[in-house]
Amino acid sequence: MSLTSEEVNRIAWLARLAIDSDKTDAYAHDLSGILNFIEQMSAVDTSAVSPMAHPLDQAQRLRPDVVTEPDQRALFQQLAPAVDAGLYLVPKVIE
Amino acid sequence: MHEKTIAELSLGLKNKAFSSQELTQAFLARIQTLDPELNAFITVTEDMALASAKAADALLAKGEAGPLTGIPIAQKDIFCTKGVRSSCGSKMLDNFISPYDATVVERFNHAGAVMLGKLNMDEFAMGSSNETSFYGPVKNPWDTGTVPGGSSGGSAAAVAARLTPGATGTDTGGSIRQPAAFCGITGLKPTYGLVSRWGMIAFASSLDQAGPMARTAEDCAMMLQAMAGFDPKDSTCVDQPVPDYSATLGQPLDGLRIGLPKEFFGEGLDPEIARLIQAAVDEYRKLGATVKDISLPNMHLSGPAYYVVAPAECSSNLARLDGVRYGYRCAEPKDLKDLYMRSRGEGFGAEVKRRILIGTYALSAGYYDAYYLKAQKIRRLISEDFKRAYEEVDVIMGPTSPSAAFRFGEKSADPIAMYLSDIYTIAVNLAGLPGMSIPVGFSGKLPVGMQIIGNYFSEAQLLNLAHRYQQVTDWHRRSPSL
């Protein structure tokens, strides 16, 4: 399994990660190596095995429908790179 | 004072041999002297520590102190701490002052422990050497030319160098056990779901688990007592009573059945480490245990399965770091796409990017079944291997890592070589089992750790096993010369 630079760029776009163009090949090389390592799995027949998503076989616990969270906007927005009138600002979203 | 264990310090505080403020000042002074070289701390919270120590002394004076009241500890920087930078070792969160406390942090505060500061780590806990931290690598106190292990490298180095008597760590694929082994300390990764993950910045949610790192099993028991237990804020945290971990320390080991998986002693293991593990197992024989060779036939698939599951989950967990509500934002984004691409491209280091990319690829259309689903099936096979093993043995022992601490730069250019240093620890996370690493000797001047893996929720048994060994050996008492 080996990835091309185009594939690396496609994945990087899906993941919204800017990658320097001069490093794409290096990423392609590293990722291909990791994929080859992962590839060992395909040697095993798992057709009769059920997937395991969680270590413990438990069911979801449910929360009562109660409002517990006070308004902490001022505290939270201290962390934000750009806010105005209580809104988080981002470059214009065009639809 | 800094050579004492948590248990000894707790006694000293109760007996008024020293105050928490004196103790805290002593450790802060030690950090000031030694940490510039070791780089174990990202943030030292001196003022908060002294204030907590003062409050602890008041409780001690009133006779209202618990076992951890006034004991200095340090938190891995993966835990959110209110009012304190919680960076997770990343440029992305370098400016993130958490508005809330992680449950683990809250519980230590509640127990009266004094937080000295926040510990260095691999960026977002992705690494086995601490070389991926935005704040620079931590040095191994036993040999400053070698790595402390990772990702809880700052925690392990700080405990080994006696900068703190105890530290928290997190373990997704070996991140408590491997650095504990590299730095000659005791570390425990509990059963998945024993300790709340609320406020612990997620790497791979179905694998991450927090645990104690200290010099002795006795200290780990005291710390785990504070950390463990149900938390309604974490859906994956189990609701069951927590046993008294200290109460069962020192129980006899007669009839204990130890399993040695042949897959842990094959190719790739440093023969010196193999010898030390066998010697430690012999000590257990002397303590009354029987030893049996066993097999975990799917062990070799744990690495491949892990490097699908962990990156897949991390690719999604780290999507929230987008430069909108907190964290790093690139300068002058020209549009929304640019904001995302550059904030994330500039905010994350190379290893984090590699894992996000692999995880994104493994989940993408057309590859899900071959990678993610397949890995979850392998996970089942590995878990069943352990289940079968525990029908014939009580615990499993083996090396924590195939080698002792390696040198800086030795593996950082080759991701796969780096991944292989967790080859014995990863399966435990995939199955969700508890595992410990305890010091069992030295390879040259570098410490070596032995891994003890138990069945689900057998932490009390593991701690007792480790404690019994530490009663008859003194590897855990050795300290590096600094």
Added chain:
Amino acid sequence: MQWETVIGLEIHAQLATKSKIFSGAATAYGAEPNTQACAIDLGLPGVLPVLNQEAVRMAVKFGLAIGATVTPRSVFARKNYFYPDLPKGYQISQYDLPVVGNGQTTIAVDGEEKVIGITRAHLEEDAGKSLHEDFHGFSGIDLNRAGTPLLEIVSEPDMRSAKEAVGYMKKLHALVRYLEICDGNMQEGSFRCDANVSIRPKGQEKFGTRAEIKNLNSFRFVEKAINFEVERQIEILESGGQVIQETRLYDSVKDETRSMRSKEEANDYRYFPDPDLLPLEITPDFIETVRAGLPELPDAKRDRFKAAYGLNAYDAEVLTATRELAAYFEAVVHAAGSDAKLCANWVMGDLAAALNKAGLEIEQSPVQPDRLAGLVQRIADDTISGKIAKQVFEALWESDETADAIIEKQGLKQITDTGAIEAIIDEIIAANPDQVAGYKSGKDKLFGFFVGQAMKATGGKANPAQLNDLLKKKLQ
């Protein structure tokens, strides 16, 4: 070429819980921006979701109401994509194992009944809102809505016209309000839909390529958007082109759909089970408890109204459109004690018109059921005429008094005394000899003149039937 339209709807109903689906923040509409967005809703590092029990109960309620299967073990999955109103970079939703599967509902369009299949309904979290007003070249993000529970209800592609689509949407709108799981407020976005529209040559089995029209938040827009889209697709195909599968937005000002350029990049949502949440197990006990608490559903209520009150299909349909209207109607009938048809006429007629004019909902009606019933009783027992009743109704609307008090105070009681009416007729006949002569010579139309004169003389209070009979007798 004859074209057939194929429509499937994805309806998003905001569940009427107090707190969010995975956090304890409030869900109330209209708060100051970001004041109802807690650490979990903002996706701060280290936060974790815990599922709201009430959201689950509501989803099960809906499942039972459409005769669907409730999945014993359903799974939450992450839908991964980047958008500023999606704080975590993924939406927690359900993918291959939704909580509700395989139900149906029956709609009536132009008197024809039709069964519409409901493929599934799943729980998910709503996103925040992007405000595009200019903040110095930036958009503003309000995350108050982020994490509000949604039930996404996905239909089979069973609808064949915009009218059917609207019928289906109205049907579900009534249903979720009956169940009290959604307030149905479409202006606030509590109930909205995406429409998948395609066309195919009549008789062809294979579906055409569909376009998905996003975020339609009124019945009128659903109808207009679908009709526009169908015309657009016909034009493309008839001029030899091909419809492309894409997401389109309906512009209600221009009345057209257009391609959403911001979503031009192919989406790859990378669904996988959310590792922060465990499988949702719903026990038979839980289902039975929910079932026991189900209200009477619209179809059953409609059938009962026909049988119990002798209403025709149309009246029964209108009166059961909402749970509140049906309850109001039944309260009037019970208080009036009889004549359900007359009660229906007043509820659907004058009352509905007055409410509509005042912009009020039935539950806000200033005329309470018992007061309207008082009016109906006086019409039924001939105390007042239908015409006078309208006058009484206006007074009921304006005051808190009963119909009887109004009739008494304003002296509106109908004159039914034969002698009194005869006396008035006699006076009119005496005063209008020419007209009497004309009528007798065959000008039948003049009969109306005498009725008018009599009504004028009695202030409209003469019993009309009685007046007619007596006039005919006297003019013979």
